[in-house]
Amino acid sequence: MNTPSGSAGRAALLVLADGRFPAGGHAHSGGAEAAVTAGRIRDARDLAGFCRGRLHTSGLTAAALAAAAARGLDPLELDEAAEARTPSPALRATGRRLGRQLMRAARATWPGPGLDALAAARPRGAHQPVVLGLTARSAGLTPEDAAYCAVYEAVSGPATAAVRLLSLDPFEATAVLARLVPDLDRVAARAAGYAGRAEREGTDALPAASAPLLDITAEAHAARPVRLFAS
Template sequence: MKTQLLILADGRFPSGGHAHSGGLEAAVVRQRVRDLDGLRAFLVGRLHTAGLVGAAFTAAACARPDTMDELEDELDARTPSPALRLASRRQGRSLCRAAAVVWPGPHVTRAGTYRGGLHQPVALGVVAQAAGCTPAEAAWVSAYHAVSGPASAAVRLLGLDPYQVHGLLAELGAQCDDVAGQATETARGPAADLPAASSPLLDVSAEDHASWEVRLFAS
């Protein structure tokens, strides 16, 4: 496996993802997720909805970084929550700042100065292309991020055993691979035909979470 791929998948890469729980904090506080089984259900649901959409847009941006304007518009249309749009663009900006140092290039430069910031999946695809990754590899990283970020947050939010949490991530490996494969296939078509799998509760929870005065995570 390429070193670049490992760097992108590493949670220590300074892309700002550590500050986000992927909606898990709201789910924990509202007692929709209480234990490891609840976390498993949350991660599976997130992977096959927001995770699939994100991976498809990441693969498409990796294959065609010059179409970031079109991809941005299409992903914006699939993100009804203003709070989720803001969180996605903040992560996209952080990712582009890091990539400008690690893998500089014309597409990364443009992504870093994009109006309002690129959505994180689009930015990830652009950065993955600059790093020399294939669309399939980029989709895999995106699918992995869809579950690894919330899983990491669960250790703090629920006090779960980190060994059990990483065992859960390993258990979900085959599903991540399947989602990445689906995303790569759909990314070969027009941007308008990319997945639009919805997760309304994540949208509602994001708006709820954004109204809190005290919280551990930005989203």
């Protein structure tokens, strides 16, 4: 049985959200590399706008899926919902690749029957937000904790990548994240609310917020012969 999120739970949240957790995210820029290549991210101000847009679209959708998985909704149904909400084949492949890597780390860190069952049902990888939610549940975290992990990932990945891609001052990149904190709080709360609705009404109640330009540029990025990040 999962324990309520208290002091131990908060410590688990820190471990799960840590960029050093071996979930494979370091190899992905969350679309930032394609945006830098296209000239849409040139400095910290551009990065802030990119992260805010990503947070309120694909970030919200991922956070709601993660929160729903942490609530105990059927992970296979959630995986199908994630697939339907990811139009880009490149991003679908990325989501499953990241999910597979996170599953390996999660089962080594917080093993549980829910993770084992999903790994057996999706040997090529379930979508990352679904695995993230199950990982949070196995670690004794709440659905809102899972949503916070997802929204933080939505912006921290691009911010970290921008430091390498633009030689951006790390202090500036961190300041971008700090200024986004109120948005992170709002989106995590919204995502947890959607997960509660989905528990009553089914997965169709989950948001399908999208960022079409991220889908388009992901396809172009996947075809590039030279790139620093996988996505």
